[in-house]
Amino acid sequence: xxxxxxxxxxxxxxxxxxxxxxxxxxxxxxxxxxxxxxxxxxxxxxxxxxxxxxxxxxxxxxxxxxxxxxxxxxxxxxxxxxxxxxxxxxxxxxxxxxxxxxxxxxxxxxxxxxxxxxxxxxxxxxxxxxxxxxxxxxxxxxxxxxxxxxxxxxxxxxxxxxxxxxxxxxxxxxxxxxxxxxxxxxxxxxxxxxxxxxxxxxxxxxxxxxxxxxxxxxxxxxxxxxxxxxxxxxxxxxxxxxxxxxxxxxxxxxxxxxxxxxxxxxxxxxxxxxxxxxxxxxxxxxxxxxxxxxxxxxxxxxxxxxxxxxxxxxxxxxxxxxxxxxxxxxxxxxxxxxxxxxxxxxxxxxxxxxxxxxxxxxxxxxxxxxxxxxxxxxxxxxxxxxxxxxxxxxxxxxxxxxxxxxxxxxxxxxxxxxxxxxxxxxxxxxxxxxxxxxxxxxxxxxxxxxxxxxxxxxxxx
Amino acid sequence: xxxxxxxxxxxxxxxxxxxxxxxxxxxxxxxxxxxxxxxxxxxxxxxxxxxxxxxxxxxxxxxxxxxxxxxxxxxxxxxxxxxxxxxxxxxxxxxxxxxxxxxxxxxxxxxxxxxxxxxxxxxxxxxxxxxxxxxxxxxxxxxxxxxxxxxxxxxxxxxxxxxxxxxxxxxxxxxxxxxxxxxxxxxxxxxxxxxxxxxxxxxxxxxxxxxxxxxxxxxxxxxxxxxxxxxxxxxxxxxxxxxxxxxxxxxxxxxxxxxxxxxxxxxxxxxxxxxxxxxxxxxxxxxxxxxxxxxxxxxxxxxxxxxxxxxxxxxxxxxxxxxxxxxxxxxxxxxxxxxxxxxxxxxxxxxxxxxxxxxxxxxxxxxxxxxxxxxxxxxxxxxxxxxxxxxx
Numbered sequence: 001x002x003x004x005x006x007x008x009x010x011x012x013x014x015x016x017x018x019x020x021x022x023x024x025x026x027x028x029x030x031x032x033x034x035x036x037x038x039x040x041x042x043x044x045x046x047x048x049x050x051x052x053x054x055x056x057x058x059x060x061x062x063x064x065x066x067x068x069x070x071x072x073x074x075x076x077x078x079x080x081x082x083x084x085x086x087x088x089x090x091x092x093x094x095x096x097x098x099x100x101x102x103x104x105x106x107x108x109x110x111x112x113x114x115x116x117x118x119x120x121x122x123x124x125x126x127x128x129x130x131x132x133x134x135x136x137x138x139x140x141x142x143x144x145x146x147x148x149x150x151x152x153x154x155x156x157x158x159x160x161x162x163x164x165x166x167x168x169x170x171x172x173x174x175x176x177x178x179x180x181x182x183x184x185x186x187x188x189x190x191x192x193x194x195x196x197x198x199x200x201x202x203x204x205x206x207x208x209x210x211x212x213x214x215x216x217x218x219x220x221x222x223x224x225x226x227x228x229x230x231x232x233x234x235x236x237x238x239x240x241x242x243x244x245x246x247x248x249x250x251x252x253x254x255x256x257x258x259x260x261x262x263x264x265x266x267x268x269x270x271x272x273x274x275x276x277x278x279x280x281x282x283x284x285x286x287x288x289x290x291x292x293x294x295x296x297x298x299x300x301x302x303x304x305x306x307x308x309x310x311x312x313x314x315x316x317x318x319x320x321x322x323x324x325x326x327x328x329x330x331x332x333x334x335x336x337x338x339x340x341x342x343x344x345x346x347x348x349x350x351x352x353x354x355x356x357x358x359x360x361x362x363x364x365x366x367x368x369x370x371x372x373x374x375x376x377x378x379x380x381x382x383x384x385x386x387x388x389x390x391x392x393x394x395x396x397x398x399x400x401x402x403x404x405x406x407x408x409x410x411x412x413x414x415x416x417x418x419x420x421x422x423x424x425x426x427x428x429x430x431x432x433x434x435x436x437x438x439x440x441x442x443x444x445x446x447x448x449x450x451x452x453x454x455x456x457x458x459x460x461x
Numbered sequence: 462x463x464x465x466x467x468x469x470x471x472x473x474x475x476x477x478x479x480x481x482x483x484x485x486x487x488x489x490x491x492x493x494x495x496x497x498x499x500x501x502x503x504x505x506x507x508x509x510x511x512x513x514x515x516x517x518x519x520x521x522x523x524x525x526x527x528x529x530x531x532x533x534x535x536x537x538x539x540x541x542x543x544x545x546x547x548x549x550x551x552x553x554x555x556x557x558x559x560x561x562x563x564x565x566x567x568x569x570x571x572x573x574x575x576x577x578x579x580x581x582x583x584x585x586x587x588x589x590x591x592x593x594x595x596x597x598x599x600x601x602x603x604x605x606x607x608x609x610x611x612x613x614x615x616x617x618x619x620x621x622x623x624x625x626x627x628x629x630x631x632x633x634x635x636x637x638x639x640x641x642x643x644x645x646x647x648x649x650x651x652x653x654x655x656x657x658x659x660x661x662x663x664x665x666x667x668x669x670x671x672x673x674x675x676x677x678x679x680x681x682x683x684x685x686x687x688x689x690x691x692x693x694x695x696x697x698x699x700x701x702x703x704x705x706x707x708x709x710x711x712x713x714x715x716x717x718x719x720x721x722x723x724x725x726x727x728x729x730x731x732x733x734x735x736x737x738x739x740x741x742x743x744x745x746x747x748x749x750x751x752x753x754x755x756x757x758x759x760x761x762x763x764x765x766x767x768x769x770x771x772x773x774x775x776x777x778x779x780x781x782x783x784x785x786x787x788x789x790x791x792x793x794x795x796x797x798x799x800x801x802x803x804x805x806x807x808x809x810x811x812x813x814x815x816x817x818x819x820x821x822x823x824x825x826x827x828x829x830x831x832x833x834x835x836x837x838x839x840x841x842x843x844x845x846x847x848x849x850x851x852x853x
């Protein structure tokens with residue numbers, strides 16, 4: 001039980017790993033993102049003039065416009081009653097304000113008037129198209145589409161590109177996340193970036209802890225403390241549990257990737273000179289952290305997420321480990337996408353709070369504060385990375401950002417710019433009673449536990 | 462990885478194959494007096510006679526309406542519907558329900574017959590008679606669920622989803638291990654330990670069921686909360702345990718959740734390869750309601766005409782046990798589950814300490830947190846003093 005433990009950082013010879021025991025939110029103390037320069041390597045792809053790659057704390061390398069703002073796409077996906085989003089070479093995001101629910105999500109019918117219409121942006125106000133100059137030319141995967149309003153817009157891999165009105169500076173990804181989505185959640189915008197610099201057969205996925213290295217079947221990749229740099233000490237017996245990841249004959253070393261020789265001349269992939277393995281106990285689980293429970297074995301991350309502020313802890317539950325407050329009480333995040341065809345967000349403090357107020361208190365902000373209390377930040381903590389953890393001022397009666405020097409404003413912790421909460425219905429550490437409190441288990445709009453590790457439902461993805 | 466008792470497993474496998482191939486308890490003596498089973502089927506015990514779906518005795522006025530029909534009735538003015546005034550108002554009622562009178566007629570399960578157990582040892586005016594003729598059956602949950610289509614047997618929505626994920630979702634891998642077994646026919650004292658297992662069940666070749674003899678490791682980390690002990694006995698091949706509070710995992714659509722029964726007891730017919738029967742007790746209504754709503758959204762509840770706000774009111778009307786010391790309102794309801802288990806071998810960790818029960822005993826969910834209410838709000842949230850047409 002890790003109740004009360006402080007979250008710390010640790011690293012092993014340059015490879016970012018999650019130690020086996022205790023707190024699982026562990027990011028190397030000797031490695032600071034942006035400080036040591038150990039951020040995710042990516043493949044340099046051709047880009048049109050003015051675009052660049054920005055390294056973000058949460059989503060790795062992403063494409064950005066000339067001002068450094070992250071670029072997002074919005075691929076079409078089907079919901080319960082029909083699809084929305086962009087088809088290739090088209091944009092469905094218009095300057096006409098969507099005012100009613102589309103009825104794409106069951107069971108509620110189409111035509112319900114959306115809340116806070118006077119403050120509601122149009123799709124293009126929330127998601128400004130990445131405009132292409134009149135003389136711009138396609139470059140490699142970068143193409144130009146002509147929108148229905150006649151404006152030329154950049155697209156990548158066929159999908160129209162946008163910036164987010166929520167992002168104010170380079171490296172922010174407040175508009176959307178590359179973490180897992182789908183199912184009954186909204187059709188979300190995701191940051192677009194260059195492919196990670198990994199050999200064929202590997203991939204990188206965004207998780208709560210960082211950018212996790214996986215095999216192409218989604219299974220986690222592990223390294224061992226028992227190995228020497230460039231040499232595997234995992235013998236035949238060991239290899240029954242830890243399957244060496246073999247390098248095909250035609251594969252060649254590249255960048256941080258090398259190939260070591262096992263007994264008998266068998267070639268095995270190594271990352272930053274550490275031989276790589278799969279764990280046989282990862283039966284059907286993808287993105288598993290189970291192997292890191294075995295002493296001396298670790299998951300591998302190409303980069304790690306910033307640590308939560310001091311005082312947050314990790315807590316064992318019935319499904320895995322959640323972020324918790326200093327008393328061990330589970331931390332929750334609220335996420336929301338509306339049911340208009342635009343699928344606009346409704347969880348950021350500058351967006352409508354009508355959905356959240358219904359879920360936390362039946363529309364009563366006083367009850368909301370009682371039911372889902374904000375997590376207060378020390379008065380002397382200001383700002384933050386915005387992309388990950390920050391301290392913000394909230395008007396608790398509206399849920400929106402407070403005005404400067406507003407009386408009764410609360411100074412609270414936020415993740416990705418959105419406040420985090422505890423739940424009054426949790427009575428002791430390990431309770432996760434509000435995980436799924438909301439529509440479609442909280443995936444459409446509602447509260448979900450801040451999962452650091454979820455062995456059953458991949459909530460940390 | 463923990464070293465496991467392969468030797469014991471080997472002995473057990475041999476014993477099973479040579480000495481207990483029949484599925485009768487007979488005089489089967491499990492090796493070391495120890496036998497384990499994994500839950501592979503679980504349904505709330507809703508009585509349904511063989512002659513039809515909605516029988517004149519059970520639901521003489523038909524089944525209840527669900528969220529779609531209630532939405533149309535609550536908000537008939539289609540031209541002026543708003544998200545806040547309709548959808549979010551309905552969802553608020555789902556997540557912050559009250560015991561105020563229901564504006565919709567609620568049909569309760571009725572008739573003289575219901576499955577279940579005589580939990581209090583008495584024969585009361587609200588009790589049922591079991592299909593086998595036993596009187597004094599306590600199952601007020603049948604009145605709540607009996608006329609909701611979703612919970613009628615034969616794979617209606619919730620009945621199907623709830624059961625399906627018992628055997629497909631490893632979060633719900635409930636194991637029971639009997640120790641001190643002198644024979645599966647008669648043993649004066651056995652201990653029943655509940656664990657959560659880590660492995661999938663071993664499916665039959667046709668995929669239509671599960672076969673005995675699979676192995677299960679114990680979840681000693683995330684599953685510590687579920688390690689619980691019951692005392693019992695076996696008479697004429699039937700295991701009966703003493704009442705004990707029981708928490709168990711029951712997730713259905715991807716959110717971890719629990720059920721909680723006060724004074725639960727097992728009543729299972731045992732064979733060397735399977736166990737089958739009832740789990741009875743007083744189900745905590747707030748935990749039940751939370752589990753249902755977090756697992757199945759209003760959309761999913763609509764499949765089976767389940768209205769969460771009406772369901773909650775019925776729970777509060779019909780709850781019959783464990784009164785709140787402050788308000789006097791009952792917090793639990795008599796109930797029963799139909800359960801089937803398949804025999805498995807448990808591979809215990811080398812370190813017995815890993816199997817130690819949780820230091821913190823399980824507690825039921827206390828319900829939507831109370832907060833300062835106005836006198837008018839408090840009055841409205843008192844248990845309704847009305848009964849519907851079928852409530853006796």
